[in-house]
Amino acid sequence: MGKDYYDELGLTRSATDIDIKKAYRKLALKYHPDKNETAAASTKFAAVAEAYDVLSNAKNKGFYDLYGEEGLKQGVSDGKGGRRGGFYKFSTSPTLVFDQFFGTNNPYAALSEISESFEAMTATPKLKRGKQKTFDITVSLEDIFYGCIKKVPHTKKILTASGTFETQDRILTLDIKPGCKDGTRFVFDNEGNEAPHTEPGPVIYTLSTQKHPSFKRKGADLVYTAIVPLVKALSGTTLEIKTLDDRILSIPITEIVQQGSNKLIVGEGLPKGDGSKGDMLVVFDLLFPASLSDSQKMLLNAAFFLPPKPTAEQADAVKTFGVAFKDQLKGWSAGYKK
Structure with missing residues (x-):
C-alpha cells in the first residue's frame, strides 16, 4: 500500500488548496531541521514536503487521487498492453520546497513574516494624516535674552460628516526659553483642521529673531x-x-x-x-572725514613725520602747539567730541 499524502498533512481527501497550504505551512515550520534537530523531525519534514509537492500540483494530485502513490510513481496498466502514469519522482529537496513556499530557508524569518502579515491584516486601519500648518513667530532680541511666553490665537476648522464647517477659536502658548535658537519649532499635535476619517495634522510655529538696532x-x-x-x-x-x-x-x-x-x-x-x-x-x-583743509593735512603730516627723538627746538615746537591746542578758552580742542 502506497503513501497517504493527505494523512501526512493531517488532512482528508476533501481538503481544498487553501487547506493544503495551511497544513504544509504549519508542519514545515514545526519540523524544520533548524528548529527540530531530531532524526524523526527530519524524516517528517521530508514527508510533508513530498506530500505538498504532490497535492499542490493539479496534475499530480488528480492522478494520485485516482491511482495512489504507486500509480503516480510506477504507473498502472491501461488495459491495452501499455501503462499510464509513472511520471512522478520526488527529486526536489525538502529544503527547496520550503524555500519556494516561504521565500526563505530560515524558519524564524518565515515565522516573523507570517506574524507581520497577520498583524497587518488584523490591525485597525490608520487614519489619513491631515496637512500640517506652518507659521512664523518673530520675537525681539530682548525676548530671546530673557525668555518669554507668547500666546497666539488659532482657529481650527472642522468639516462635519454633513459637509458643513465649524470653527473652534483657541489660544496656543509658546514657551520661549532664554537663548532659544532661530529655527526652533513649536509643534502642536492634532491642532490642524479636522475632517471625517482624517487625523488632524500638527500646527507648527518656527522661531526667528527680529532685526535689532544695535x-x-x-x-x-x-x-x-x-x-x-x-x-x-x-x-x-x-x-x-x-x-x-x-x-x-x-x-x-x-x-x-x-x-x-x-x-x-x-x-x-x-x-x-x-x-x-x-x-x-x-x-x-x-x-573717515569727508575732506581736510590744507592746515589739517599739514598738521597730520607733522604728526606722522615727528622724529622719534626730536631736537630741543622740535620739542619746544610740539609743547607750544600742545598748549595752544588744549587751552581751555582759546584752544580748538575745547568742546571737541569726535
Whole structure:
C-alpha cells in the first residue's frame, strides 16, 4: 500500500488548496531541521514536503487521487498492453520546497513574516494624516535674552460628516526659553483642521529673531558694529555699549584700530542651555572725514613725520602747539567730541 499524502498533512481527501497550504505551512515550520534537530523531525519534514509537492500540483494530485502513490510513481496498466502514469519522482529537496513556499530557508524569518502579515491584516486601519500648518513667530532680541511666553490665537476648522464647517477659536502658548535658537519649532499635535476619517495634522510655529538696532545675532553670540572716527582709531577711545539688559559696558581701546578688526568680549552674548552665555564680538568700522583743509593735512603730516627723538627746538615746537591746542578758552580742542 502506497503513501497517504493527505494523512501526512493531517488532512482528508476533501481538503481544498487553501487547506493544503495551511497544513504544509504549519508542519514545515514545526519540523524544520533548524528548529527540530531530531532524526524523526527530519524524516517528517521530508514527508510533508513530498506530500505538498504532490497535492499542490493539479496534475499530480488528480492522478494520485485516482491511482495512489504507486500509480503516480510506477504507473498502472491501461488495459491495452501499455501503462499510464509513472511520471512522478520526488527529486526536489525538502529544503527547496520550503524555500519556494516561504521565500526563505530560515524558519524564524518565515515565522516573523507570517506574524507581520497577520498583524497587518488584523490591525485597525490608520487614519489619513491631515496637512500640517506652518507659521512664523518673530520675537525681539530682548525676548530671546530673557525668555518669554507668547500666546497666539488659532482657529481650527472642522468639516462635519454633513459637509458643513465649524470653527473652534483657541489660544496656543509658546514657551520661549532664554537663548532659544532661530529655527526652533513649536509643534502642536492634532491642532490642524479636522475632517471625517482624517487625523488632524500638527500646527507648527518656527522661531526667528527680529532685526535689532544695535546687535546682530550669530547663534548664542552677539555682533556689535562700533563706528569709530579715524582720529579715535589712531589715538584711542572708550566704547560705551548698552547691553540687552540695560547695562553700560565701558571698553577702553588703547591700541590702533584697523578697519574690520574686532574685539571679543567673553560672556556678554545670549544665554545658553547650560547656564553659560555666548560672547559679544565688537567689529570696528572706521569713520573717515569727508575732506581736510590744507592746515589739517599739514598738521597730520607733522604728526606722522615727528622724529622719534626730536631736537630741543622740535620739542619746544610740539609743547607750544600742545598748549595752544588744549587751552581751555582759546584752544580748538575745547568742546571737541569726535
